[in-house]
Amino acid sequence: SQFCSALIIRTFAQAEVDQLGAHATIPVINALTDDDHPTQALADWLTIREKFGSDLSGRKFVYLGDGNNVTHAWLIMGAIMGAHVVAATPDGKWAPDATVVAKAKEIAAKSGATIEVTNDAEAAAKGASVLYTDVWMSMGDPEAERREKEKVLAPFAVTEAIMSAASKDAIFMHCLPAHRGEEVSEEV
Numbered sequence: 001s002q003f004c005s006a007l008i009i010r011t012f013a014q015a016e017v018d019q020l021g022a023h024a025t026i027p028v029i030n031a032l033t034d035d036d037h038p039t040q041a042l043a044d045w046l047t048i049r050e051k052f053g054s055d056l057s058g059r060k061f062v063y064l065g066d067g068n069n070v071t072h073a074w075l076i077m078g079a080i081m082g083a084h085v086v087a088a089t090p091d092g093k094w095a096p097d098a099t100v101v102a103k104a105k106e107i108a109a110k111s112g113a114t115i116e117v118t119n120d121a122e123a124a125a126k127g128a129s130v131l132y133t134d135v136w137m138s139m140g141d142p143e144a145e146r147r148e149k150e151k152v153l154a155p156f157a158v159t160e161a162i163m164s165a166a167s168k169d170a171i172f173m174h175c176l177p178a179h180r181g182e183e184v185s186e187e188v
Ligand code: NVA
Pocket: 032, 033, 037, 068, 069, 070, 134, 135, 137, 138, 139, 175, 176, 177
């Protein structure tokens, strides 16, 4: 705190950011942890405002894939924005954290947002304004899980068929780097 004006940290354990935040007298900003990626969500919602303006009524914003740090940030940010946000993920190990979903729903109750979690990718994509996805293997994910993860996440890939279920003016978004042929098809 005596050396810097602010600290921006990208790490794995959320506790590291939380502890730095608790002890620092300067701002501590989470630039990605295993649990959260709030700066990504802020940037994404700037893009959404640029593309669709500030009136989000009747629009649906859909995340498909691994229920990870980006999903968590999207659910919380969507709840704050008063938007209709759907996360389509598998059940179980790669579903978003239940406490984050509960927190997003609590915020939504005040903001007027609608927060949904489903495992039906096609129904989620129907009429969406944004289809968003993230890599299947995040930084730090164990290589040993790759094959199982690829199999379980395959139905959540953003393909042309999924894209054509979305609204006519829908855009595709990704926090990058994208792996074409995995979470998003080459054509999309
Ligand atoms: N879920 C990804 C996001 C990368 C921007 C990761 O944590 O690696």
